Amino acid sequence: MRIKKDRLIETASAMIDVHSFTGAEQPMAELMVSLYDELGLQVQWQQVEDRRANALGTWRGTGGGKSLMFNGHMDTSYSGREPWLKDVPGFQPHAFVKNGRLYGLGISNMKGALACYVEAVRALQEAGVRLRGDVQIAAVCGEIEKAQYGSAQGGQYRGYAAGTRYLVSHGGVADMCLLGEPTEGKVVLGHFGALWLRIRVHGNFIHTAFSEAKRDQNSILRMHEVTNAVLEWIPTWEDDESNSYRGAKAIVNVGAVNGGFGWRVSRTPHHTDLFLDVRVPPTKPMGVARREVLDFVRSLAGRFPGYGVEGEVYVTAPGAEIDEGHELVQAVDAAHAEVFGGTPERDVTRWFSDASALSRYGIPTLNYGTSTGLMDVELGENLEIEGLVKTAQTYALVAMRVCGVA
Numbered sequence: 001m002r003i004k005k006d007r008l009i010e011t012a013s014a015m016i017d018v019h020s021f022t023g024a025e026q027p028m029a030e031l032m033v034s035l036y037d038e039l040g041l042q043v044q045w046q047q048v049e050d051r052r053a054n055a056l057g058t059w060r061g062t063g064g065g066k067s068l069m070f071n072g073h074m075d076t077s078y079s080g081r082e083p084w085l086k087d088v089p090g091f092q093p094h095a096f097v098k099n100g101r102l103y104g105l106g107i108s109n110m111k112g113a114l115a116c117y118v119e120a121v122r123a124l125q126e127a128g129v130r131l132r133g134d135v136q137i138a139a140v141c142g143e144i145e146k147a148q149y150g151s152a153q154g155g156q157y158r159g160y161a162a163g164t165r166y167l168v169s170h171g172g173v174a175d176m177c178l179l180g181e182p183t184e185g186k187v188v189l190g191h192f193g194a195l196w197l198r199i200r201v202h203g204n205f206i207h208t209a210f211s212e213a214k215r216d217q218n219s220i221l222r223m224h225e226v227t228n229a230v231l232e233w234i235p236t237w238e239d240d241e242s243n244s245y246r247g248a249k250a251i252v253n254v255g256a257v258n259g260g261f262g263w264r265v266s267r268t269p270h271h272t273d274l275f276l277d278v279r280v281p282p283t284k285p286m287g288v289a290r291r292e293v294l295d296f297v298r299s300l301a302g303r304f305p306g307y308g309v310e311g312e313v314y315v316t317a318p319g320a321e322i323d324e325g326h327e328l329v330q331a332v333d334a335a336h337a338e339v340f341g342g343t344p345e346r347d348v349t350r351w352f353s354d355a356s357a358l359s360r361y362g363i364p365t366l367n368y369g370t371s372t373g374l375m376d377v378e379l380g381e382n383l384e385i386e387g388l389v390k391t392a393q394t395y396a397l398v399a400m401r402v403c404g405v406a
Contacts (some may be wrong), residue, residue, distance in 0.1 A: 001127040003392045012115035013095035016104030022075040023156030025141035029053040032139040035118050048141055048166045052155055055139045056172050059121055065132025065404035069174035070117040073143030076106035090380020103382040112383045113180025113369050114139055120396035133403030138172055140164045143354050147315045160317045161357040168361040176328045177358050180369035186347040188367035190321030192279040194352055195289050201226050202308030205270040219272040220259045222307050233296055245281035248348040253277040279350050282319030320355035328366050335397035339390050
């Protein structure tokens with residue numbers, strides 16, 4: 001079995017060159033279908049919504065073996081058109097190679113993994129390997145951590161496993177799944193989930209000319225007080241043992257604030273909102289987490305009577321975990337050791353992945369992939385080419401171990 005580096009670079013570059021920002025992933029799905037056709041895979045096209053699709057390719061086994069899914073999202077974290085990124089070449093949908101690294105939008109998160117899946121199957125086929133179990137490559141839309149809220153509506157805001165939830169409810173299931181998120185070559189046995197919370201403070205809608213001695217009725221200034229109380233609460237969530245997981249503490253981010261009208265600052269706003277991203281361990285049910293954070297909001301209402309404090313939970317994306325002794329973990333350990341010369345480290349992450357939806361559908365899922373590739377602030381997103389080659393080889397060996405050689 002031999003991974004062909006030039007071909008892998010060509011495949012990954014073709015993926016980079018297809019712009020596939022969240023909400024417009026269909027051209028990338030069409031590219032994946034063409035690659036599946038070249039490999040002779042059975043193709044299932046899943047039209048998730050307008051301009052958005054999943055592409056599922058299945059390499060049929062001879063029978064009698066377990067099935068393995070390789071899952072990867074096609075949507076990119078950025079569009080490349082953001083003002084702070086538009087002049088960074090590595091955050092554009094145009095691939096280029098420099099100093100042994102492949103640059104381009106989405107290469108690390110996670111088109112590099114998708115290219116590795118394709119090359120792994122190619123290498124196995126060219127080596128004449130036949131597997132007993134099926135190998136699936138699931139290229140999905142809508143994984144990036146984002147959600148519709150307020151006026152932010154439409155496909156570009158529908159992430160958090162939107163594509164994988166459709167996948168598993170329309171035939172895309174397997175005995176287990178390897179998800180090639182960028183993990184720095186570590187085995188991620190579990191990751192935190194996310195709960196998004198809006199805290200609203202009310203105030204009076206008053207013209208500037210009549211606001212004298214009424215600043216205490218301004219919802220923005222009221223929110224300043226409430227925010228200080230939130231900052232007092234955050235360490236209690238983060239330090240709570242029930243919110244830790246495998247030695248990793250939970251974390252809370254103050255992600256957004258919204259209040260008033262920039263085009264009409266002659267009025268005090270009738271309400272101001274504060275938005276929190278509360279990370280929840282996979283061992284805590286989201287219903288429990290929801291109750292706990294809303295209890296905190298109720299305590300704010302009691303602490304600040306007359307402010308009309310209220311809360312709304314609008315994202316509940318649970319975490320995921322896989323047992324240390326699962327055969328997929330053992331297969332990755334063995335394959336990684338064969339390719340890289342040592343057992344991979346373990347890790348727990350506080351980012352979200354589609355393992356959330358897959359594991360809820362009874363599919364044990366392991367996150368294992370290359371580096372994040374986001375450290376080059378001048379050139380942008382990138383991956384080491386040799387790392388890609390070794391990762392593709394590891395994926396091929398995992399497929400042999402899990403599915404069985406006929």
